[in-house]
Amino acid sequence: MSVPIIILKEGTEETKEREARMQNINAIKAITQTVKSTLGPKGMNKMLVDSVGDVTITNDGAEILKLLDIDNVAANMMVNIAKSIDEDIGDGTTTAVIFSASLLENALELIEQGIHPKPITHGYKLAADKALKIIGDIAEKISPDDDKILMDAARTAMNSKDIVGVKDYFAELTVKAVKHISGDDGNTFSKVGNVKIVKTPGKSLKETELINGVYIQKEKVNSTMPDVIKNAKIAVIRRKLDIVKTEFDAQIKISNPADIQKFLDQEDKILVDYLKIFKDLGVTVIVNNKDISDKFGAYLAREGIAAVKNLSDSDMKAVTKAIDANTVDDLHSLSEEDLGFAENVKFEKIAKDEYILFTGCKNPKSVSILLKGGLDKILSSAEITLHDVLSVVAKVMDTKEVVAGGGAIYIELAKRLREFANNISGKEQLAVNAFAIALEEIPKTLIKNAGLDEIENMTELRAAHKTESDKWKGIDTITNEIGDNFEKGIIEPAALVNHVIKAGSELANLILRVDRIISAKGSRPPGL
Numbered sequence: 001m002s003v004p005i006i007i008l009k010e011g012t013e014e015t016k017e018r019e020a021r022m023q024n025i026n027a028i029k030a031i032t033q034t035v036k037s038t039l040g041p042k043g044m045n046k047m048l049v050d051s052v053g054d055v056t057i058t059n060d061g062a063e064i065l066k067l068l069d070i071d072n073v074a075a076n077m078m079v080n081i082a083k084s085i086d087e088d089i090g091d092g093t094t095t096a097v098i099f100s101a102s103l104l105e106n107a108l109e110l111i112e113q114g115i116h117p118k119p120i121t122h123g124y125k126l127a128a129d130k131a132l133k134i135i136g137d138i139a140e141k142i143s144p145d146d147d148k149i150l151m152d153a154a155r156t157a158m159n160s161k162d163i164v165g166v167k168d169y170f171a172e173l174t175v176k177a178v179k180h181i182s183g184d185d186g187n188t189f190s191k192v193g194n195v196k197i198v199k200t201p202g203k204s205l206k207e208t209e210l211i212n213g214v215y216i217q218k219e220k221v222n223s224t225m226p227d228v229i230k231n232a233k234i235a236v237i238r239r240k241l242d243i244v245k246t247e248f249d250a251q252i253k254i255s256n257p258a259d260i261q262k263f264l265d266q267e268d269k270i271l272v273d274y275l276k277i278f279k280d281l282g283v284t285v286i287v288n289n290k291d292i293s294d295k296f297g298a299y300l301a302r303e304g305i306a307a308v309k310n311l312s313d314s315d316m317k318a319v320t321k322a323i324d325a326n327t328v329d330d331l332h333s334l335s336e337e338d339l340g341f342a343e344n345v346k347f348e349k350i351a352k353d354e355y356i357l358f359t360g361c362k363n364p365k366s367v368s369i370l371l372k373g374g375l376d377k378i379l380s381s382a383e384i385t386l387h388d389v390l391s392v393v394a395k396v397m398d399t400k401e402v403v404a405g406g407g408a409i410y411i412e413l414a415k416r417l418r419e420f421a422n423n424i425s426g427k428e429q430l431a432v433n434a435f436a437i438a439l440e441e442i443p444k445t446l447i448k449n450a451g452l453d454e455i456e457n458m459t460e461l462r463a464a465h466k467t468e469s470d471k472w473k474g475i476d477t478i479t480n481e482i483g484d485n486f487e488k489g490i491i492e493p494a495a496l497v498n499h500v501i502k503a504g505s506e507l508a509n510l511i512l513r514v515d516r517i518i519s520a521k522g523s524r525p526p527g528l
């Protein structure tokens, strides 16, 4: 009689095939349910309470996913894939989640009908490749100078955010800001972080301003330093401005009282030397990522030199870039060429915080948005919105391709994939059709969230896509009309839809190929 070979440690649990797949897909479905109703302009809000009782109310899928504490490997994989769209595009998280989950759900149905996962993943791959090709063919090619298109993309991204009253104003502001930072390198998206957003209380978001300069939240080192410095020559340094202390506790024995003064004079001499370096170069502002002692601060103040200290890396980068300075570690090597320039450097108190503002900088590509509004929570969500919208506008400028939203692109893709499926034989055909159904989940959800009749509107939408010229027929859930959404200005970057499709098929491929879950002793089985 053969003895069973035990290769797993005692207590290890093994979940097989059907059950493993069900567990994973059910966990993914559960997460999807929490964000699904937030999709689109009529999406519902969610109230999230964290472990210390802080409440966040949001209808932003990406925000919700960030705050959820998810304890399932497969669901976490989906969340990570969805988050990657936020990093890559700045928008589209909820869409990616809904599409991925729908792909998996449809696959599960096929598996339950006895189809092996292999042809399903293969069919999905064929469908995804075809869909990407279709998008490449039908997307509208635009010019990055086309302000109307950029504004439309900004407005569409804002449609699902809680800032209805300032949508047009913010669209204009973000397009201006992105145009400021963009160059000819087609890489504006990576520079969106250069638009610094500073939040400040005010009567309304309408008071928000675009400022050609950089804000850094820092107070001056010494209160008697000047508040305004015109035509500033700025030294950006990475060096402690203090007397150099010995690293370890050294004792200095001074027996003669006269030596005490000598010792202090010696210390002082170091500071005076530093001061001389700055004065000789005509420096009027010092920016330092290290400390500046009170004593040295007083010396600088006496000379009318302003200074800020202990700047973060990102602030250092922002200033250096704006004023076109070189950071210097060794003061003795500081030279005229290292210095930066700004027409105006100003210390300013905004709300409770102190800021230093550099305007009229050498590099005109540095801009800040002074975001004004009422409640803290409104400001925070407006900040997230602005960041997303800046990203979307930058993406459109970089990729120069847009498609119509409000479900239009998904209906058109589904239609063309069904035609494509007719030419495919075998089980893959079923998978391509399942892929098309998953794409339609986006318009379906938009319709459902708007409280409209799903069957009626989906039938009408499908029927509306007759010829090539109908490709942008979609639903506007603000007016509840079906029409040409490109003409209506409901548009989004083609790159967003590309990413949704890639992310969804990638996840489906990963999850469907899992046929065993092996959990170490004590670990919680997935899906529970």
Ligand SMILES: Nc1ncnc2c1ncn2[C@@H]1O[C@H](COP(=O)(O)OP(=O)(O)O)[C@@H](O)[C@H]1O
Pocket: 038, 039, 040, 041, 043, 059, 060, 061, 062, 091, 092, 093, 094, 095, 096, 156, 157, 159, 160, 404, 405, 406, 407, 442, 446, 475, 476, 477, 478, 490, 492
């Ligand atoms: N006026 C509109 N009518 C219908 N759908 C719209 C409208 N404006 C935007 N949308 C759609 O809303 C969806 C985005 O919703 P959103 O809640 O922002 O989710 P995501 O996290 O995926 O960005 C997109 O499919 C977009 O086309």
Ligand SMILES: [Mg+2]
Pocket: 091, 092, 093, 157, 160
């Ligand atoms: Mg969005």
